[in-house]
Amino acid sequence: MNAYDLFNGDADGLCALHQLRLVEPRDSVLISGVKRDIALFDQLPSGRPLQVTALDISWDRNAQGVCRVLNGGGQVTYFDHHSAKKLFRHPQLTAHIDSGLDVCTSILVDRHLGGVLRQWAIVAAYGDNLDAVADRMAREHGCTAATRGALAQLGYLLNYNAYGESREDLHFCPVQLYRSMHRFESPLDFMAKAYEFRRLLEGHASDLKAVQGLTPYTANDKATVYVLPDRAWARRLCGTLANQLVARNNGRSVAVLTPRSDGDFLVSLRIGSASASRADVFCSRYPAGGGRHGAGGIDRLPDQDMDRFINEFFAHLESDTP
CATH class of the missing domain: 3.10.310.30 (Diaminopimelate Epimerase; Chain A, domain 1)
Structure with a gap:
């Protein structure tokens, strides 16, 4: 089967796929987009069986697309933490879905992999605004205060890159950012060596200057x-x-x-x-x-x-x- 990886372009989607493919490598076509571009099953080809892994994209927005893949003889593995009111069972579907308050998709992948790349799940939790959860995970993992701060900064910046009306608004296409991340097993190495991290740091600082003086409507x-x-x-x-x-x-x-x-x-x-x-x-x-x-x-x-x-x-x- 042709393999496809569909992932949200934010910190959680990036870190979820990065963890999964470091441990379970697969030669797959990558499909992503801006943060709100989540109906990614609509971008899949038709006419042949597909092996699809979906990460951090709403099940309810993609349920019909999942049905198309399964009805076409394909297989779907799904990791997500959003609402899944339309979830169903199928022998060719493996669903890791939990909409609890204290999880994100990267934490679900971390559980699936037995915690072997825990720091990337911590990065995602910080990026997904789960600071208390991320702090607890980082302390349990033995991270120092400085490391916790660095992982939090990376999570915020990866999330920041995902927002925009179109890809032209972003500093980096999520697929490009993922490929850069995927060269590094450690998030701290990515921060120390990757051009993309430095560019996000500079871009975020510049954007923050523009927001000074913002007042409520x-x-x-x-x-x-x-x-x-x-x-x-x-x-x-x-x-x-x-x-x-x-x-x-x-x-x-x-x-x-x-x-x-x-x-x-x-x-x-x-x-x-x-x-x-x-x-x-x-x-x-x-x-x-x-x-x-x-x-x-x-x-x-x-x-x-x-x-x-x-x-x-x-x-x-x-x-x-x-």
């Missing part, structure tokens, strides 16, 4: 909403900025709205520690919306629906249901 006692300008730096920062903003928002939730080239908005939403509400439940009300418990997004929010979205977001946080 609106806020209440449970959440803050930010609307970014129509700039490439804003599209690159939107996801990592949402993580940083919620971390210092005193338990309140955060929504970051970033203009798209067509005049609509891309939404990055994070639920603060003071709320029991779910990001995935709320975002899935909207077309092309979804996520996981604490973090979600909407690929396209029409401009005319912005005020309605904000009111519904505030109301969702006020309700007693998740």
